[in-house]
Amino acid sequence: MNKYDNLASIIDYTLLDPTATKEDIKKFCEETIEHGFKTVFVNPYYISYAHSLLSPHGIKVGAPIGFSLGGATTHVKVEETKEAIENGAEEIDMLINLGALKSGEYDVVKKDIVEVVKVSKGLTTKVIIETALLTDDEKVIATELIKEAGADFVKTATGFNGGGATVEDVKFLRKVAGNNIGVKAAGGVKTYEDAMNIIAAGATRLGASSAVAIINGENSKVNY
Template identity: 35%
Template sequence: MVLYNIKNSKELASYINYTNLNNMIAENEMREFLEKAKELNFNSVVISPTFVELAKEILDGTDIKIGSVVGFPLGFEDTASKAATASSLIEKGADEIEMVLNFSWLKDEKYELLENELKQIRQAVGDKILKVNIETKALEDYEKANAAKLAENCGADYIKTATGFLSPNHIYENVNDINIFQKHAPKIKIEINGGINDYKTANQILTAGADKIGSDFGYEIVNRYKDLRENTQVTPKPITLTKKD
């Protein structure tokens, strides 16, 4: 398998959505997290609604998008609440909204309810990015396919594989999910989340066809890559291009 051709740490960071949804975090810790995100210029940060305005302040002047969550982590809130939360987050400065699909409705195949909810939230988000998060670890393949088709048909920009609430998928499970999404919802973008804590795994996920990676370990992944590829200087031994007599 030919691995994804990452040219430098800046490009690597552009594929990562640096995540911190720790509900026990204090503001000073979030400030530190956001400064680390700013240092490496990730594609986005994914944070709780509590800190969206703080992120808007700290990340002002950067290209880093601000992502936040609706219905996290189980998706059980009623549709009106989800739509109102999404609208409020956009007003506060969020660029990306990640909504968790109602797990029970998906399991019970209540597709009309899911479609109605998705359409309302798509409207609330407007021209900002909408991601639909499903717990693929707890779903059958046909349920993943139906969720992805619904998300695509309702105008979502991304399908995302996990909230981090369950144990992370194995690499082969992630590849299987990517294959399902590409087959049944070929127009929607794919974000793989959870269990990606080193460059090797990140590279494998991108090679398999993911568009973005969600990770709590984004800072560590990019810094380790920098140490390996950019901060290591090797002076080549002088050689001649002709055979010595």
């Protein structure tokens, strides 16, 4: 066992590029097996294919729900979640309804999460809040709603809407979350040093497209 094995076990390796081809997904899955990652995230269209390649190796495929803006209706997010699970998804990362949050419609935000958690039927659920787009007060409210809705993690960002995981935001979210839920840091985690700093700040899961570079202790310019 090398010193990166434990790190690989908490990284969600991601390939969410909108132009990713089937061949790209195949190579991505081969890298996942080679390096020992436990969970990957691909766009919904590729969940079934990735699952077919990775399930024999005990590797989970996760689904991004409401990606990457969060503005879909609850009904759409629920149906997307159901189909993803039918296709083999075993973890769910949903994007919070940012417009409703900014409008102060907190019941809508909470119900959105509750309904996705309900149809996930015990699978690990993470809720993306896009920290770069929120005030500190909104980060607190969002995290509290996530806890109340029964999700398992608050997640910093998609990496597609500006900003990403920072040490400061992870510390802040960990303080608000307490020990009740996990904190997933995603967006901008590109190097081994980034990963170590983020974990020290309180993250219990990382999301990165640069996962191979991270565990190899290499620098990378690849975006999440």
